[in-house]
Amino acid sequence: MQIHWYPGHMAKARRMLQENLKLIDVVAELLDARAPAATRNPDFEALFAGKARVVLLNKSDLADPDATRAWVEHFQAQGLTAGAVASTSNAGKKQAAALIERAAAPAVARMREKGVSKVVRVLVAGIPNVGKSTFINRTAGQARAQVGDKPGVTRGKQWVRITPHLELMDTPGLLWPKLEDERHARHLAYLGSIRDEVMDAEALAAALLAELLALRPAALTERYARVALGMDGAELLCAVCESRSFFLPGRAPDTERAARIVLDEFRAGRLGRITLETPEGEAHAEAE
Incomplete structure (x- = not known):
């Protein structure tokens, strides 16, 4: 499944980031905890070189907790500040603020040595649909204050105060121009980080079902009664139709409707806490 999607607004957003990097002290990179490798933009390494970094595995309430712990340890072993958050709830809110403050500590210390009381500016970065704005709103809480446009910041960009010493800025989701890893590209599409309008929903849902059957068969057999081991993606999609009585006139399976349901239920966590x-597994895939 070849996926090519890099709309013009992403190139514009990338230029905006480059123009405003001088204002940034810390980059908080949000990943989707269900697919941390696929949702990590490889261009960020060069784009944010020299900046303090913190990696946050968002939507951890939808991911397998053991896998999330393994990913946090993986990033920490690389010398990165890392942790798990769930931006749709209060879970991890205080931890996220603490992790950001830890990453910002060297910048704060340098300014204090110069006798400057500085508000540390944190750029929240990530690909589309990892929950950046929701994360900012949840982290800031009810007392958040819109700080407003800063000198040199692209017009309309708002900073949000989360502590007396920390401000966060949301950014547009950024993919990279060429998605060369087809498996990662599929994972991005499963999660909704690539617009559904540019995808073949039935092919995508069939691929997701096949992958989930290999990864977590019980998640499918418990949710869709007619699903059975050994089915391929197309058969699984038809089994979903039978499980939910999705039929067209003449009892032809309504695979288009089933595909939308499968994708929606996976994204909402209704198939269980699953990490792809x-x-x-990523180390093994890279070695092949």
């Missing part, structure tokens, strides 16, 4: 990638 592990550090060990």
Whole structure:
């Protein structure tokens, strides 16, 4: 499944980031805890070189907790500040603020040595649909204050105060121009980080079902009664139709409707807490 999607607004957003990097002290990179490797933009390494970094595995409430712990340890072993958050709830809110403050500590210390009381500016970065704005709103809480435009910041960009010494800025989701890893590209599409309008929903849902059957068969057999081991993706999609009585006139399976349901239920966590990638699996895939 070849996926090519890099709309013009992403190139514009990338230029905006480059123009405003001088204002940034810390980069908080949000990943989707269900697919941390696929949702990590490889261009960020060069784009944010020299900046303090913190990696946050967002939507951890939808991911396998053991896999999330393994990913946090994986990033920490690389010398990165890392942790798990769930931006749709209060879970991890205080931890996220603490992790950001830890990453910002060297910048704060340098300014204090100069006698400057500085508000540390944190750029929240990530690909589309990892929950950046929700994360900012949840982290800031009810007392958040819109700080407003800063000198040199692209017009309309708002900073949000989360502590007396920390401000966060949301950014547009950024993919990279060429998605060369087809497996990662599929994972991005499963999660909704690539617009559904540019995808073949039935092919995508069939691929997801096949992958989930290999990864977590019980998640499918418990949710869709007619699903059975040994089915391929197309058969699984038809089994979903039978499980939910999705039929067209003449009892032809309504695979288009089933595909939308499968994708929606996976994204909402209704199939259970599932992680598509592990550090060990990614290392094995890279070695092949």
